[in-house]
Amino acid sequence: MIPFLVRRVLIAVPTIILISIFVFALQKLLPGDPLLVLAGEERDPEVLEFLREKYRLNDPIPVQYLAWVGNALQGDLGISLRSNQPVTELMAEKLPVTIQLAVMSILFALMIGIPAGILSAVKKGTITDYVANIVALSGLSIPNFWLGIMLILLVSVKWQLLPASGYVPLSEDFWQSIRTMLMPAFVLGTGLAATLMRHTRSSMLGVLSADYVRTARAKGLSERTVILKHSFRNALTPIVTITALLFGELIAGAVLTEQIFTIPGFGKLVVDAVFNRDYAVVQGIVLVTAVGFIFMNLIADMMYFVLNPRLREQ
Amino acid sequence: MTDATSTDAGIDPVLAAKPENRVWKKLRAHRSAMLGGALVVFFLLVALAAPLLPIPDPAATDWGAVRKPPSAAHWLGTDEIGRDILSRMIWGAQASLLAGVISVAIAVLLGVPLGLVAGFFGGWTDAVISRCTEALLAAPFLILAIALAAFLGPSLTNAMIAIGISATPIFIRLTRGQVINIKSEDYVESARAIGLPTPRILSRYILPNVLPPILVQATLTIATAIIAEAALSFLGLGQQPPAPSWGSMLNTAKNFLNQAPWMALWPGISIFLVVLGFNLLGDGLRDALDPREH
Numbered sequence: 001m002i003p004f005l006v007r008r009v010l011i012a013v014p015t016i017i018l019i020s021i022f023v024f025a026l027q028k029l030l031p032g033d034p035l036l037v038l039a040g041e042e043r044d045p046e047v048l049e050f051l052r053e054k055y056r057l058n059d060p061i062p063v064q065y066l067a068w069v070g071n072a073l074q075g076d077l078g079i080s081l082r083s084n085q086p087v088t089e090l091m092a093e094k095l096p097v098t099i100q101l102a103v104m105s106i107l108f109a110l111m112i113g114i115p116a117g118i119l120s121a122v123k124k125g126t127i128t129d130y131v132a133n134i135v136a137l138s139g140l141s142i143p144n145f146w147l148g149i150m151l152i153l154l155v156s157v158k159w160q161l162l163p164a165s166g167y168v169p170l171s172e173d174f175w176q177s178i179r180t181m182l183m184p185a186f187v188l189g190t191g192l193a194a195t196l197m198r199h200t201r202s203s204m205l206g207v208l209s210a211d212y213v214r215t216a217r218a219k220g221l222s223e224r225t226v227i228l229k230h231s232f233r234n235a236l237t238p239i240v241t242i243t244a245l246l247f248g249e250l251i252a253g254a255v256l257t258e259q260i261f262t263i264p265g266f267g268k269l270v271v272d273a274v275f276n277r278d279y280a281v282v283q284g285i286v287l288v289t290a291v292g293f294i295f296m297n298l299i300a301d302m303m304y305f306v307l308n309p310r311l312r313e314q
Numbered sequence: 315m316t317d318a319t320s321t322d323a324g325i326d327p328v329l330a331a332k333p334e335n336r337v338w339k340k341l342r343a344h345r346s347a348m349l350g351g352a353l354v355v356f357f358l359l360v361a362l363a364a365p366l367l368p369i370p371d372p373a374a375t376d377w378g379a380v381r382k383p384p385s386a387a388h389w390l391g392t393d394e395i396g397r398d399i400l401s402r403m404i405w406g407a408q409a410s411l412l413a414g415v416i417s418v419a420i421a422v423l424l425g426v427p428l429g430l431v432a433g434f435f436g437g438w439t440d441a442v443i444s445r446c447t448e449a450l451l452a453a454p455f456l457i458l459a460i461a462l463a464a465f466l467g468p469s470l471t472n473a474m475i476a477i478g479i480s481a482t483p484i485f486i487r488l489t490r491g492q493v494i495n496i497k498s499e500d501y502v503e504s505a506r507a508i509g510l511p512t513p514r515i516l517s518r519y520i521l522p523n524v525l526p527p528i529l530v531q532a533t534l535t536i537a538t539a540i541i542a543e544a545a546l547s548f549l550g551l552g553q554q555p556p557a558p559s560w561g562s563m564l565n566t567a568k569n570f571l572n573q574a575p576w577m578a579l580w581p582g583i584s585i586f587l588v589v590l591g592f593n594l595l596g597d598g599l600r601d602a603l604d605p606r607e608h
Contacts, residue, residue: 141590
């Protein structure tokens with residue numbers, strides 16, 4: 001297991017280097033001289049020169065890149081032009097908000113997606129299976145930002161059950177915090193639940209036709225034991241992997257969800273940064289989410305080993 | 315190749331039926347695929363007919379009819395500056411479908427050749443292309459598209475480019491995998507043995523055989539791309555006002571939920587239906603093209 005993991009980590013290194021090159025190259029896509037904005041109306045040549053030195057824009061591009069990566073490795077992703085705060089600090093501030101949203105969404109997704117997937121696999125070809133599939137495909141096709149708007153309209157505007165927007169930190173008021181996050185987490189969770197349901201279904205279908213499941217049935221075990229103990233446990237490996245890989249979808253979904261429900265998280269940060277032309281923040285977020293995704297991939301691989309004893313022995 | 319098929323025809327008419335016909339027949343029998351196809355065709359027709367339909371100018375404001383609920387004059391009501399929502403929906407269909415199709419075309423045109431080259435030649439070429447693909451895949455699709463749209467500047471064209479580039483790695487990876495499976499097949503080996511030049515092997519023997527899964531993926535990616543365009547426009551990074559787009563209509567609608575809830579209804583339903591259509595069609599195509607299920 002250890003040599004495999006070491007190899008896996010080593011493969012991740014060039015990928016991370018490439019990502020950092022892409023992210024660095026983004027700023028070179030910008031039309032015009034970004035410093036003209038900073039230098040103000042007068043565009044004093046001396047000020048411009050000073051800024052060029054300060055941001056190392058006079059150096060050759062590879063040197064600029066190395067300086068940028070060097071700083072990034074030390075946790076310095078630059079300064080936000082807007083708030084004058086270090087980008088890392090800004091991100092650290094918003095992270096707990098998005099993590100709460102993400103955890104609650106994943107819980108929703110697991111609670112809906114897995115039972116639905118098992119049910120539709122067990123009842124394959126019946127009306128239950130058909131309905132579950134249609135619902136899942138609809139879940140994948142509904143733009144979650146629209147679902148959010150419709151829920152606000154119903155639950156907050158019409159029935160006045162839950163707050164339409166905002167954020168209360170967990171430490172401040174636990175229940176209020178959960179309550180405020182309920183609707184956004186549901187909106188974000190449904191899309192993930194659809195993906196999860198489809199994977200659970202196909203994984204369960206593969207297992208249900210296995211010999212040992214037939215044996216379990218033949219020796220008279222209850223259907224419940226056959227499905228939950230013998231089948232689901234074996235179908236679990238790909239499901240766990242998929243859950244780890246949903247990270248990307250989760251972050252992207254969080255951008256829109258946070259926008260609709262005005263939640264001050266990671267996603268809101270990146271959208272605000274885009275509109276304020278706060279490019280250091282945009283770059284920082286792309287870099288951090290990409291590295292986070294690679295990390296989740298690694299975890300998914302490790303889970304494979306933990307869950308599958310046959311791989312461990314090799 | 316053609317000779318071989320015509321000889322078969324004498325022996326077994328079922329096997330000899332053109333593969334296109336076989337796929338078409340299976341697709342015709344696939345109810346949900348047909349429903350998806352009908353949805354797609356409907357929206358395509360609406361988008362194409364937009365300039366011909368007797369509807370008001372989608373950008374024409376009417377201060378006498380601001381935020382009016384659906385009525386005989388305005389079937390779907392009017393928006394916050396008195397524009398006809400039905401007309402904006404119909405013109406918005408154009409933006410959505412155009413964005414879906416063009417960005418996927420960009421992704422296919424970039425991704426398939428790179429995947430062919432990576433899979434066929436292997437070695438260093440493959441290593442470089444594959445590492446770049448992995449790096450691009452690591453950034454979540456929408457985040458990458460948002461970043462690209464932000465740096466390129468907000469416009470529908472740039473949104474399409476951003477979505478196209480973000481979707482490219484999917485096609486590189488898919489094509490590469492297919493090519494690796496196919497290149498050791500006997501017919502490719504024999505094409506090589508009789509000394510056909512590489513470009514001809516690639517275009518005549520490999521490309522046609524990797525196309526079916528790419529067609530399926532392209533159909534499903536159009537669905538993703540339409541949602542992505544709507545999302546970018548919703549965030550203000552896609553279609554710019556006053557040009558209509560379903561995403562930006564939702565963005566405005568969100569501010570008038572109390573006063574004019576109908577503004578939020580139709581754009582969302584349309585995005586949902588057209589995306590559902592492409593998803594159903596893609597799933598159906600996958601079943602119809604699956605050679606294991608004859």
